[in-house]
Amino acid sequence: MLIKIIILIGLFHHVILSLKLVNLKKKRSDVFFVNYKILERNVPKKKYRILCNKNKSYIGSNYIFNRIFNDNIKSNGDKTSELLQRANYIRDVNGIYNILPLGFRVIHKIIDFVNKHLEKLNSHAMSLSILQAKKLWNISDRAKLYSDEFLYVYKQKQSKNDKNSEESLKKKIEDDGYILSPTCEELSLSLINQIYNENITIKCLPLLIHQYNYKFRNEKRFEKSLFKSKEFLMKDGYSFHSNEKCLNETYEKYKECYKNIFEELKLSFNIIKKRKKDKMNALESHEFQVLSRDGKYKEAAHIFKLGDYYSNKLNIKYLDKKNETKNILMGSYGIGIYRLLYFLIENFYDEEGIKLPEQVAPFSxxxxxxxxxxxxSATKISKILNMYKDCMEKKGSISQQKNEQDDQGADKCGSSTFVGNIHNGDKIHNDDNTFNGDNIHNDDNIFNGDKIHNDDNTFNGDRINNNNDILNSNNTLNHDNRVDINNTLTYxxxxxxxxxxxxxxxxxxxxxxxxxxxxxxxxxxxxxxxxxxxxxxxxxxxxxxxxxxxxxxxxxxxxxxxxxxxxxxxxxxxxxxxxxxxxxxxxxxxxxxxxxxxxxxxxxxxxxx
CATH class of the missing domain: 3.40.50.800 (Anticodon-binding domain)
Structure with missing residues (x-):
């Protein structure tokens, strides 16, 4: 019998707790937003959850380009680039595209969208150097393959004593020149080796990294459009593995990830298996091609199964469980951010302008x-709001002073609130936190007449403040009460x-x-x-x-x-x-x-x- 009673009490307790949890889930009033903070704090009788708000809303008058209209801009047969310039997304200066605020917003939304899919792969974001030593490319034997596409930066100026300038420049490029990064396979592997102090073990693998960075290529088939230019923004990812099975699994996961990206953006695409050997020295690769308005499929992303080519060339190994050195297997996964923007505009524009999916639109x-x-009206209302804000700040300072005096026996007023019907009159705030004159400030409203606030939180007088509204003697809302600012604005x-x-x-x-x-x-x-x-x-x-x-x-x-x-x-x-x-x-x-x-x-x- 005793056991049955204990079981019944336990069931009753469980039901009560379940009902409380249901009620807590229904209550959403305790949720509010604070920029860039995710915190929880306990307040007596209530628990407030502060959620992250990274909103990017805009008021038009604050946007510096809102009066720049480009209705007469024409592009040579490329309607997409024309629309991007007319909408102030980009601007062409001497054949190089510059990104304006609206385009910048869309690009960052595309990056956020891609990141949501990459989170499922547990890939780590970083930023690799744009400048790369050409010596690294000489070691991997890719310098000759990319020689026509390199954009060079010289480490030192040409000497005045050099007789043959062309031979001298060529030698400096070969020996100590720097290039602007076209891709980062060599650099990423070298960086991982340095991070682990040249002591990579099997426990460090697999490892996935990615970055969003600018690439530079001296394209021979240069097009005057955002689709193909000498400078472009790209997401490139790299994976490092100890065995072929792990590499294959990651390769398939990346392939599925890119498929989901294009499908969610409602872009029609094909996946084409490419030849094994190319400039990347890949064992296998797949190209993601997106359908354009002209009926052609164009490259938007590319993934490569690289094997141990770079590990072997750069002599960077890992230690297995038997302490034997073995080559690291690599994969490379790129997707063009500028190209995604181009294809989105290309596929969805109409006669009126650009159409973008909500995930990447500049504004929803x-x-x-x-x-x-x-x-x-904005000027008038802003004056009222500024006056209200000033009163709130003053109220906060008064509350702070009274809270500080609480230890000395003064009344604590930190829990009082300000609602605020504002009235001009004789209001004098003394150092002892009292008011002289006929107007006494209480609970959120300022009243005219004889109104005294007692220590027991009751009021003496003809009018009583209730529920943060101004009430007349019949407890009805009186719209004749005025908001008076500088004796000019009233309700x-x-x-x-x-x-x-x-x-x-x-x-x-x-x-x-x-x-x-x-x-x-x-x-x-x-x-x-x-x-x-x-x-x-x-x-x-x-x-x-x-x-x-x-x-x-x-x-x-x-x-x-x-x-x-x-x-x-x-x-x-x-x-x-x-x-x-x-x-x-x-x-x-x-x-x-x-x-x-x-x-x-x-x-x-x-x-x-």
């Missing part, structure tokens, strides 16, 4: 406000344009805090130009806000500035409750279908609620 969402005078002075700007700014912050890259075009450009720019740069989602046709004026909360940059508990956000039934125009770049939806439907579409 392009936000447009139809009001052409939004800058005036009642907010126009429909201001309300539209508040909605736009709140949406921008909500998407940003949800870690979705959003571009808010707050420039004073004409609406037609904004729409054209949106289609040109390749943002997959477009949102247009227009409140001019509303029958009724929307009334935002008097303390709206508390909720503009707050995406936690969206369903309880007062701005969400205000705007949830407002309609906006939504368009997806790939479907070209325009939809009219409410803010509530928009948030459901993006899975915010």
């Amino acid at each position: 969402v392009y936000l447009i406000q139809t009001n052409q005078k939004s800058k005036y 009642s002075s907010l126009t429909s344009n201001d309300i539209e700007y508040i909605l736009t700014l709140w949406l921008f912050n909500t998407f940003k805090n949800k870690n979705i890259d959003i571009y808010y075009d707050d420039t004073d450009l004409h609406l037609s130009r904004k729409l054209k720019h949106c289609d040109l740069i390749g943002a997959p989602n477009r949102i247009i806000i227009n409140l001019s046709n509303l029958d009724k004026k929307v009334k935002v909360p008097t303390n709206f500035y508390n909720y503009i940059d707050n995406s936690d508990n969206i369903l309880w956000n007062k701005l969400y409750l205000t705007f949830q039934n407002i309609t906006i125009e939504y368009k997806h770049r790939f479907s070209q279908e325009k939809k009219i939806m409410t803010i509530r439907e928009l948030f459901k579409y993006f899975k915010f609620i």
Whole structure:
């Protein structure tokens, strides 16, 4: 009987714990974002999880190239390069392409996308030197094979006494010249040997490394496009193994990894097995070729099974379990980052401009406000927000002072909050943290009249502050209370344009805090130009806000500035409750279908609620 009772108690305890865990999973209000930090801290009765937010959202007026239009740029038959320049992704200077901010964003997103797939291979990222000693290439017998493609850097200047300059230069290149890296097989193996102090054992293998770096090749078939140029960004990986079975397994994993990359980007491709012997001296290799608009397949990636060629040439070995030296087997795996960008543009552009998958698009969402005078609203609202920020900072300093006095018996006010209906009047803060005059600051609101805050946290007077709103004697929201800044701005002075700007700014912050890259075009450009720019740069989602046709004026909360940059508990956000039934125009770049939806439907579409 006793055993049955113990078992029943145990089951009951287990059920109670399970219910608590379910409730904890349902609660998401304790999650918020802090840039570049992933921390956990314990707070009495609550546990807050601070998540990493590496958002890259943009406000249009902060983008220095937003007024540069290249509608007249023409390229010699290469529509892709033309679009890349018109959209300010790249710019050609003397035949060499330079990457502008938008292109830089897309390239880094491509790198992040590739990295997600490489993490499954347990490959270690590093950066190898672009400069390489040509002697290393002489040892591997590849200097002659690449001699026409090398771009040279000289270690020392030509001597004045040299009679035959051509022979002298040739000798210096052969002996002590440096080259700009076309590939890094020799360097990577030499580096690993140095890392292990020339004592590589079987326990060190297998080892996988990769890098994203620039390559330089004096291409004979030079094309004036991003597809093939003398300088290009490439991801190259290298693997080191003790046996052929391990090399084959890694080779197949890399092949599958590259297949997944192209499939997820929806690029049509073929895998072609190449001949064994080439400049890489590979035993076996496979080339990934992507379909272009002209119907031709072009190289985008290449993987090589190198065997022990480089280990044998450079005389770099490893010790097996019997302490016998054996050659290290190598694999090499390259994929062109510039070429991925080129193929993505090449395959998805249309008459209006660039179309990119959401994984690599410069911005996931392009936000447009139809009001052409939004800058005036922005100035007005920013003053209110700055005043609110100043008050928050002052409140923080007061709380800090009182917390410091707590050990001496002073009241602790660190737990008090500031919500903030701001009012101009006679408010004097003394050194003893008390206020003189008729206006007493309490809980988030500043009141007029006789209001005294007692030590027992109760109020004497005719009006009581409750739930961070201004209440009249009937406990109803009074919209006549004003936000007064420099005696010029009041709550009642907010126009429909201001309300539209508040909605736009709140949406921008909500998407940003949800870690979705959003571009808010707050420039004073004409609406037609904004729409054209949106289609040109390749943002997959477009949102247009227009409140001019509303029958009724929307009334935002008097303390709206508390909720503009707050995406936690969206369903309880007062701005969400205000705007949830407002309609906006939504368009997806790939479907070209325009939809009219409410803010509530928009948030459901993006899975915010």
